[in-house]
Amino acid sequence: MGSLGGIPLYVLEFGDELVYFSPYTITLFLLALTFTLLAIVSRPERQVDVAFGGDAYTTKIISVDEMRFRRFMAIACGLASMGAMVTGDVFNFTLFTAMVGITNVGIVAAVKSPHVQDAAYQYGLVALSATVPLFGAAALYAAATGSLSMIELAKGTLPAVPLVAKALLVIGVVGEGMAPFYAAKAEMFRAPGAPYVIMCSLSSLLIFLRVAEVVMIG
Amino acid sequence: MIAELVLAMLFGLLLLGIHRKVIARIQRRPGPPVWQEILHAAKFSFKTTWVPATASGALFAGIVLVAVGIWTAAFFVMMTGGSLLIIFGIYMLHKIVEHAFGLSSGSPYGKFGGVRSVISAASEIPLFVSVAVIGLFTGSLELTEITAWEAVHGPLFFTAFPAVVAMYLVLLSKMPFGPFSIVESKELVSGYKTEHFGAWRAGLEVCNGLKTTVLLATFLLVFAGQLPVLWMVIGMILLTVSLSFACAVTPMLSPFDSVTIQSLVTALMLVYAGIVFTGVLP
């Protein structure tokens, strides 16, 4: 199963850091780019709350400082997910994934609401613990096959990647990119600031889509 | 391929119209004419349009472009027989589009529609397992190679029937008025679409038309193989009618039940993938 996401169109080798664009990774990369640009140019919306039992309603306004910080985090999150989309190195993928986890926490952590902060903290704990299976998986990849390059793994000449390593990788990604998995419980998505909150769910989904390709290689 | 694109969009809207009509007839209502959804798109397209004061302007308008854009891309991938992984990647990203639609306006109804759409994403992501099963059988995820494999070994419909069921549920959860359409349920007014009116809504309708065509056609391509165009069209209409029956006779589930059922299906698919993995691969 060499060409899962299509034939690599372009491979950039920079030492042993390699980046490759296949139709699949380029699609995901462009989507991350699009939403990052949207996060840069959009101003946050003003969330409307209806007061219970009456016609009155209030809008939440995000202060400029908070907006700046969250926008920065959203951009960092976009960059991290773009990196995770095109990297051809398993360890780099896990690093980018861990970074997506941090920035996801950062995006919502600036919201001055106790519920949101608590949700962000709990999510952060899970994201932090997910780095264990993530890095463990990358180390197992290296130990079992002697290579971390996805191009090398896809050639099929190396020993097969143990199923445990793949499972650990998926568990790690699920833990890091938990945002959509956590939604049922999270106050995270209720936080105002749509362009930034969307980066949370988008980045998680993107790294999940990428890991689906990664585990099928090798 | 521009003409095909526009035709696919109109055909998708027609399918959605047929969907509404069949549901109405099953429920003994007269129902709208089958071209109602096309008229709908046209109607919205000539309403005066602006951006709500509370909305996040660029996101509010930009997401409509993204919505049409991703399904245009998916249409291209399907027509050229590209990777199935891309199409289902775009399918998953449609969740994010819904999320953005809902959140960008600031309206509480939109917000809950968007949040619900993300909740159900969690249970649909692992439906990728069925894509993996297809990959295990055919050794590739390129649509052209899958159809070539089917020309030799017969349709996947019989070979991988559980995957068919899982994928059918994917289609069902994207059809309006279905048991899993919690994002559009009526207590949220129109869910994530509530605040997108006028030209924005018309753009969304264009996206829905394309989406319906792409998903149904991909389903047929993957499980029945390459068919002549006429058979393809008939197949898609039949598929729509069967989906309409499923939608008409089942009530909408509560968000919790919807996610639970989808998760159960996912678990079953994982077991099936495990069996295939040990059975098919030596």
Added chain:
Amino acid sequence: MWGEYSTGLLLVLVAAVIGFVALAVETDDLHRLLLLDLVEIAALGIIALLGSDLAEALILPGLTVGIAELLALSQIYVTKENLKDRPVRGLNIEVIQKADAPAVLSAFLVVYGLILSGFTGGGVAALGLVFFFASRGYKEDLEMLEMAGGISWAVWILAFFVFMFLPQYWFIALMCAGVGILIKVMVKLSLSGTVWGERHG
């Protein structure tokens, strides 16, 4: 070799499982954060078991990411629990404050760090600085320190570009990288060792 690796792996995984069980049992948020740091060590252990140069190269970013997450989470914890106003003083031990010993020890550590150079040297020198600040109390000039850290980081990166594009000047690049990382690590570690909160008493 494989046998040794598997045994080591088993041990690390058992350690990780113990850590996760403790994590599941613990309910206090702060304690969970601390336990997580322990669990994180297990991940580094798995990488370290590779026992190659690659492993060494991989541990560093892994460690950095782990520390970054830990810092971010502890910051959230502080805001979450409204722990902002918390005046902090230097180590209030009479013996240390009156004597000259801290200065001598710090100077020794810094000089030793300079001789060691590189990452380890930075760590040792930073320990000296932190010890000095901690025992004497200090007037902050964190901006200066931050700037020094930033510039030395830039020097470090520059050295990498020299390695890549002008390999004939490897020696100067090596010196730049060695000094750059020394100062950077020293500054960063002493910063994280002395930043104690919003207000200082």
Added chain:
Amino acid sequence: MTGRIKRVAGRLAACGIVACGAAAALYLYGMLPFWAYAAVTVLGFPAAVVALFLWWMADEGKEDIPFIGY
């Protein structure tokens, strides 16, 4: 808005349609690789469609606003 939206949307729609049409024609005559054609269409089609809709009934600034009694 005095017709600004109408002008901008009209131009955008025209550009999008021309770009898509040109890309399709060039691809048909083999003068454009497929990926470029697909990229132009994916970018141009949504812009053209939405801009066309916006242009259709956009405010031209000449309307008489009726007094409806508030």
